[in-house]
Amino acid sequence: MRIALDGMGSDNAPEVEVAGAVAASLESSHEFILVGDETRLNDELAKHPKRGNIRVVHASERIGMDDPPVLAVRKKKDASLLVAMRLVKDGQADAIVSAGNTGAVMVAARTVLGPIRGVARSAICQALPTATGRVVLLDLGANVDCTARHLCEFAEMGMAYSTYALGVENPRVGLLNIGEEEAKGTQVAKEVHRLLTAAKHVNFIGNVEPKAMYNGAADVVVCDGFIGNVILKTSEAVAGVMGKLLREKLTGSSMSKIGAMLARNALQELKETVDPNYHPGAPLLGVNGMVIITHGSCEPLGVKNALLGAGIAVENRLTAHVRENVAELRGIGIALDGNGASEPAPQETEALQ
Numbered sequence: 393m394r395i396a397l398d399g400m401g402s403d404n405a406p407e408v409e410v411a412g413a414v415a416a417s418l419e420s421s422h423e424f425i426l427v428g429d430e431t432r433l434n435d436e437l438a439k440h441p442k443r444g445n446i447r448v449v450h451a452s453e454r455i456g457m458d459d460p461p462v463l464a465v466r467k468k469k470d471a472s473l474l475v476a477m478r479l480v481k482d483g484q485a486d487a488i489v490s491a492g493n494t495g496a497v498m499v500a501a502r503t504v505l506g507p508i509r510g511v512a513r514s515a516i517c518q519a520l521p522t523a524t525g526r527v528v529l530l531d532l533g534a535n536v537d538c539t540a541r542h543l544c545e546f547a548e549m550g551m552a553y554s555t556y557a558l559g560v561e562n563p564r565v566g567l568l569n570i571g572e573e574e575a576k577g578t579q580v581a582k583e584v585h586r587l588l589t590a591a592k593h594v595n596f597i598g599n600v601e602p603k604a605m606y607n608g609a610a611d612v613v614v615c616d617g618f619i620g621n622v623i624l625k626t627s628e629a630v631a632g633v634m635g636k637l638l639r640e641k642l643t644g645s646s647m648s649k650i651g652a653m654l655a656r657n658a659l660q661e662l663k664e665t666v667d668p669n670y671h672p673g674a675p676l677l678g679v680n681g682m683v684i685i686t687h688g689s690c691e692p693l694g695v696k697n698a699l700l701g702a703g704i705a706v707e708n709r710l711t712a713h714v715r716e717n718v719a720e721l722r723g724i725g726i727a728l729d730g731n732g733a734s735e736p737a738p739q740e741t742e743a744l745q
Contacts (some may be wrong), residue, residue, distance in 0.1 A: 395702050396476040396485035397695070400454040403688045409491070410436035412695020417444025419696070422703050427451050428472040451475040457688055461495030461514075465503060473497065477504040483647065486683035487702040489673065491690050492574025498534055498676065502623040506680040508711075510718045513542045514678030515617070516685060517553055519671065520627060524608030528554045528563075532674060533621035537705055540583035543567070543614050543719045548717040549590060550612035556708040557675070557701075558611075566600035566610035567618060574598065584614075593720060653739030672701020677703075677714055682706050 398410045406428055414437070424444045437446065450672040454694035455464045465474065473492055473661045477500045479485035489612050490497050498514065504542050507514060517530035520689065529551045535542060538669040554563035566731040567584055569577045574585055574603070576599055587598040600609050673694075682705050705711075 393487075393703055393706060394424055394425060394479075394485045395425055395706075396425045396486065396488045397699065398453070398473045398476050398492050399426040399433050399448075399488045399489035400472040401688070402690060402695075403457070403491075405454075405491075405699055406432050408690060409695055410440065411692035412688045412690075413446055413699065414440040414443045414691055416699040417446050417694040418442070420700060420703060421445070422699075423636075423697060425449055425476070425479060427476040427479070428454070429562055432644050437617050447462065449475060449479070455496045459493060459498045459588075461493060464493070464496050465499045468471065473500055474504065477501065477681075477683075478661055478685075481505055486706045487684065489684045489686065489695070489698045489702050491686045491688050491695065494533070494685055497685055499589075500536040501676055501679045501681070501683050504742050505683070506677045506717050508680055508718055510573045511545055511549075511678035513538070513545065515546050515549060516676055517546075517621075518552055518674040519558060519623065520606075520624075522606050525611075526558065526608060527605055527608070528558070528612045529568075529605075529615070529619040529620055529623065530612075530677070531615045532618050534626050535617040537618075538580065538616040540580050540587060542593070543580070543616070545585050545678070546614040547612065547716060548596060548720070549551050549714050550614060551594065552710060552713040552717045553675060553677060554611050556710050556713045557705050560611045562595050563611035564595050564597045564609070565612045566597050566605065566615070568605065568613050568615035568623075569599035569601065571601065572599050572604070600631075613691055625635045671697060672704070673698030673709070675705060678718075680711065682711055 397409055397413055399406045402408045410433060414713050425447055427449045428449055428451050436518060451470055453471040455468055455473050458491040473490055473496060476488045476498055480488050480506050483614040484526055513535045515531035516527050516534050517632050518532055519526040519528050530546050551563050551565060568579055588594050600613060605613050639667045673686040676685055682702055684698050686694050686700045711728040714730045
C-alpha cells in the first residue's frame, strides 16, 4: 500500500511530517510518499538513518495556513498538497494525509478527486472519546449551513466509518439537538428526525443532547459543521484545562506528588484517550479517495497515527462502503433530486476560509 503525505502542511513542517513518516515506516510495510521541497525533506530524512519504505516526490510550492483555500488551490498548482492529491487521483497512492490548511484540503479533494455520486457535501468526521468508548461526530467544520438532505448523507457516511474503521456492528445513529423530544430543534432538525426514522436500514435512536453523546448513548452523531466545530474545539479546550488543573493539583504538595506517581499509568491512559495525537486523524468522507486530515499543530506521533489510520481505512475499503451507503440512501429517495445528480456545494469550506 502507498500513502502520500503532504510534507509541507503542518505548523512545524517538514520536521514533524518526516519524523512521523519515519515512525510509521518502522511499524508498517506500507510505502510512504513524502511530498514537498525535495532538498528540505531529504535533509530531514538524513537525521533518521533507521527508517522503512519512504520516498520523496518534489513539489515546489506550499499552501500556508493563512492562504485563502479556493485561491490557493487555483493558483498553486505545484503545491505539496495538490501534488499529493494527484498521486491518489492517478492511482500512484492509495490515500493522502495532510496536517495543512483544512479548507485547502477540502477544496483540493473536491476539485482533484471529485465527490462520490449522490454526495452533495463532503464532511469531516472524528471519533471522540465517551464514557463507554468512542462516538463518530460529523460534520466538524466543512459546512456551516446544512439541509436535511446533507445531514442524512452524513449519517450514512458516519455509519460506514463507524462500522468499517472502528468495527462497530449496526452503529446507533443520533441527531445532536437541544432535547430528546422529537419536536425539539429547528425545522431542519425535525425533518432529519422524520427522514432517518423512516430509513429502516439506519439504526436511528433519535435526538441526543451533548451530555448523552459523551455518556455513550450513540455511536454516530450528526450535526452541521458550525455546531460540530464548536463542539470539537470546546471539547479540546475543556480537556486541556482539566489536564492543566490536574497537573497543578498533583504537584501542589509532597503527598500529591506521591499520589501522582502511583497514578502515573492511569494518567497516561487518560492522556491517550483525550490527546488527538494518539488517534488516527479525521477522515474527509464523501470524496473519491481516502483523505485524512490531522491537526496543524500535531506532533510526530499524530502524523504517525494518521498515516497508520489511513492504511487501515484503505484496507477496510472505507470509501467503497461510503459509496454503497449513500447509494442505499439514494435508493429510498432521501438524498437525491429526481435526476440523481449531486447538488453544487457553494457554502462548503465557508467555515474554514
